Amino acid sequence: MDPFLGRGLFLGMPPLFTIFFLFILGLIIFSIIQSAKNYHKNATSPILTQHARLVAKRTEVRHYTHHTSDNNINGSSITYYYATFETDAGQRFELTLSGKEFGLLSDGDVGELTYQGEWFKAFKREMY
Known part of the structure; x- marks a missing residue:
């Protein structure tokens, strides 16, 4: 056996x-x-700073539903914020931002973008 x-x-x-x-x-x-x-x-990845222009902003909302033991349905959602930047060389890339950073940016902003890999670090807008 x-x-x-x-x-x-x-x-x-x-x-x-x-x-x-x-x-x-x-x-x-x-x-x-x-x-x-x-x-x-x-x-x-190295931390890079490049002159860039904000081309577009977008949000993505993900909804989650939770079923409780007493047959109630609870829902929640998470919002993700993204910004697409274009460098002077024409390279475009999208970075994830916090809601606060997202709210401070406007399409067409030009300035110095600091990022590391796919991580947004900072954006210093040029004053006209």
Whole structure:
């Protein structure tokens, strides 16, 4: 008789559940690794300052619904703020900003943009 028979992690669970569980676990691990790689890439990028113009701003609102045990539905949302800048060389890139930084910028603003990888650091508007 197999000494490990009856001691398995997924004992008594249907094989489909085991496959589904392992798939979800794999997705979570993959997501964590991708996030860590992206963070490392940005953290090791040089901090650059370039003359740039704000081309466009946009927001993205993500809604979340939570079901409570007493059959109530609670909702919440998170707003993400983005700004697209264009350098004098014609390079365009989009950076994520905080709501406060987003509110201080207007389309067409020109100035010195400081960023690190995909991280927005600062924007000093030129005074006309």
